[in-house]
Amino acid sequence: MSKISQLFENKVHLGHRTSIGSPDMEPYIFGVRGNIHIIDLQETIKKLDEALLAIRQVTLNEGKVVFVGTKYLAQNIVVEQAKRCQMYYVNYRWLGGMLTNHKTIRQSVKKLIQLESAYEKTKFEYMVKKERLKVLREMTRLEDNFSGVKTMKGLPDLLVVIDVGYESIAVQEAKKLGIPVIGLVDTNNTPSHVTYPIPANDDASQSIEYFCKVFADEILMAQSEVAARKKSMSDKKPSVTYREASAEEASAAPAESPKAVLKQSSASKDSKTVVAKSPKAPKKPAAASKSDD
Numbered sequence: 001m002s003k004i005s006q007l008f009e010n011k012v013h014l015g016h017r018t019s020i021g022s023p024d025m026e027p028y029i030f031g032v033r034g035n036i037h038i039i040d041l042q043e044t045i046k047k048l049d050e051a052l053l054a055i056r057q058v059t060l061n062e063g064k065v066v067f068v069g070t071k072y073l074a075q076n077i078v079v080e081q082a083k084r085c086q087m088y089y090v091n092y093r094w095l096g097g098m099l100t101n102h103k104t105i106r107q108s109v110k111k112l113i114q115l116e117s118a119y120e121k122t123k124f125e126y127m128v129k130k131e132r133l134k135v136l137r138e139m140t141r142l143e144d145n146f147s148g149v150k151t152m153k154g155l156p157d158l159l160v161v162i163d164v165g166y167e168s169i170a171v172q173e174a175k176k177l178g179i180p181v182i183g184l185v186d187t188n189n190t191p192s193h194v195t196y197p198i199p200a201n202d203d204a205s206q207s208i209e210y211f212c213k214v215f216a217d218e219i220l221m222a223q224s225e226v227a228a229r230k231k232s233m234s235d236k237k238p239s240v241t242y243r244e245a246s247a248e249e250a251s252a253a254p255a256e257s258p259k260a261v262l263k264q265s266s267a268s269k270d271s272k273t274v275v276a277k278s279p280k281a282p283k284k285p286a287a288a289s290k291s292d293d
Contacts, residue, residue, distance in 0.1 A: 012044060066160070069091055070091060078090075081216040082148065098173065112142035162202055164189050
């Protein structure tokens with residue numbers, strides 16, 4: 001099946017009503033049918049290839065990719081595909097400052113990790129019922145917001161956004177920090193703030209699942225290349241071999257240890273010093289002169 005047929009089958013070509021269409025999306029619109037914009041799938045394929053190339057490059061450099069999809073239709077799909085390729089995700093709510101105020105967000109993540117560790121050990125049985133329920137609600141809230149980025153260290157290298165209009169805060173923060181963004185852009189949104197915009201239907205579950213699966217597949221392919229590269233580099237490391245000593249060398253006297261050499265050199269220096277400081281021999285008395293005789 002051709003790529004255009006796959007896109008058509010997954011309803012990628014269906015846009016929004018013409019009354020709410022964005023003028024910035026006109027270059028990506030094929031036509032209108034029943035007051036509905038039809039997206040040009042040739043442009044979709046072109047932009048998708050550019051986005052896949054960016055994902056591949058980031059993954060080959062062992063970078064971090066975050067899938068962002070907090071709308072109801074995308075939540076489960078984002079979690080499934082992000083976990084499949086061992087990447088990060090935000091599927092419940094994008095909190096303001098997750099990128100621009102990263103240090104503060106990490107404090108909340110640390111609190112979540114501490115609560116989870118305490119719950120595994122004690123189940124909070126030492127608390128009274130009211131306090132225990134309060135802590136459990138707090139832990140659930142933190143888990144919903146940060147479970148997908150709990151193990152991520154530092155800022156991501158790439159954002160994959162399902163709906164750039166719905167996730168406008170995430171797109172703005174990424175643009176402010178210079179983090180590239182891959183985003184599905186429907187006919188009612190603008191691609192101006194997205195690094196790699198993909199004109200596509202972002203309201204159908206089939207379309208969302210198709211793109212997330214394609215992104216995850218590309219990440220897995222690049223990860224396999226990274227693993228193969230590391231393995232080949234480890235195999236090429238030179239092996240160190242040691243020559244066995246011959247019978248004559250084994251029977252020879254062992255070499256002096258460094259300590260013995262130093263001790264011998266210091267002793268020789270001391271002997272030289274003693275000789276230099278020894279008193280001179282007395283002179284013989286001069287012979288009697290002839291006048292004394």
